[in-house]
Amino acid sequence: MTLDLGPLAGRTFDAVLFDMDGTLIDSVPAVDRSWRRWAAEVGLPDPENFQVSHGTPARTAIARLLPADRVETEFRRIEQLELEDADGVVLLDGVHEAFAALGDARTAIVTSCTDALMRVRVDAAGVPVPRVFVTADDVSRGKPDPEPFARAASLLGVDPARCLVVEDAPAGLLSGRAAGAATLAVLGTHRADELDADAVVPALASVRFTVADDGVRVVAAD
CATH class of the missing domain: 3.40.50.1000 (HAD superfamily/HAD-like)
Structure with a gap:
């Protein structure tokens, strides 16, 4: 074709x-691992099946899930997790x-x-x-x-x-x-x-x- x-x-x-x-x-595998670990840490429901917003800035994705006063703290945490995981x-x-x-x-x-x-x-x-x-x-x-x-x-x-x-x-x-x-x-x-x-x-x-x-x-x- x-x-x-x-x-x-x-x-x-x-x-x-x-x-x-x-x-x-x-x-994708590294991103998914990091975000699902983060979802478990913050107590989101069903973290193993957490749907990652690929292509969306992390702060934007976090702001959709958590109160505004938690965004910066959780942004720093997810960035740490992603920086530590480049496997694959x-x-x-x-x-x-x-x-x-x-x-x-x-x-x-x-x-x-x-x-x-x-x-x-x-x-x-x-x-x-x-x-x-x-x-x-x-x-x-x-x-x-x-x-x-x-x-x-x-x-x-x-x-x-x-x-x-x-x-x-x-x-x-x-x-x-x-x-x-x-x-x-x-x-x-x-x-x-x-x-x-x-x-x-x-x-x-x-x-x-x-x-x-x-x-x-x-x-x-x-």
């Missing part, structure tokens, strides 16, 4: 802005090829992780970190607010409307779209019917990026 890139086919972009967890790396965090197929094709001037990582957690995970997985990256520590409002992707575009010196956002989670896709970017969703942490994007593909390895004088194009992998 031919990969359908919909409205992305033939378009050119000035930069590609990548989410990290679920897009560049598989950290691995690089996903297609990442090296994508970053090599795009180069630093056209690439950014935009993650809901803190700076410290990002560094633990990229070290564990061997992510080729570009010059520009935006973490939860760099913004006042995380995904689904447009600020993270808008900031990454600004740091690259490009218009967000000329960017392609690559994401695996609904909150990130909302963030990218709100910033004015086109969106490409990859499967991993969510089903295809949960992902509202210009195109949805099985994985990053399903596409490749080509760079010419007029910008970046995304095409089906050979």
Whole structure:
């Protein structure tokens, strides 16, 4: 079956802005372990089956579950748990090829992780970190607010409307779209019917990026 890139086919972009967890790396087992341990510690019901909000900033997820006066304390606890558990965090197929094709001037990582957690995970997985990256520590409002992707575009010196956002989670896709970017969703942490994007593909390895004088194009992998 031919990969359908919909409205992305033939378009050119000035930069590609990548989410990290679920897009560049598989950290799901480590994330789930940490959050389920935390859920048990704070006394949430059925912690072994706790549903993790992948792609949502930790403070936002905690605020949905606990009173406001507990958010910062519990945020520090869940970050500690995640920093201590990078077992099984691995690089996903297609990442090296994508970053090599795009180069630093056209690439950014935009993650809901803190700076410290990002560094633990990229070290564990061997992510080729570009010059520009935006973490939860760099913004006042995380995904689904447009600020993270808008900031990454600004740091690259490009218009967000000329960017392609690559994401695996609904909150990130909302963030990218709100910033004015086109969106490409990859499967991993969510089903295809949960992902509202210009195109949805099985994985990053399903596409490749080509760079010419007029910008970046995304095409089906050979």
